[in-house]
Amino acid sequence: MIDADNGLVVPTITFAQRVNTYSKNKFIECIELFDNEFWESFLFNHAVN
Numbered sequence: 001m002i003d004a005d006n007g008l009v010v011p012t013i014t015f016a017q018r019v020n021t022y023s024k025n026k027f028i029e030c031i032e033l034f035d036n037e038f039w040e041s042f043l044f045n046h047a048v049n
Helices: 002-048
Strands: none
Touching: none
C-alpha cells in the first residue's frame, strides 16, 4: 500500500510543479510582450507627436 501511495503522490507533485512553472513562464512572457508593445507604441506616438 505504501508503494502504491508513493506511486500516486510523486507524479501528482511533479505534474503540479510543471503546471506552476509553465504558468509562471507564460505569465512572464505575457508581461514582457506587453512591455515591449507598450513601449514601442509609447515611443512611436511621442516620436510622431
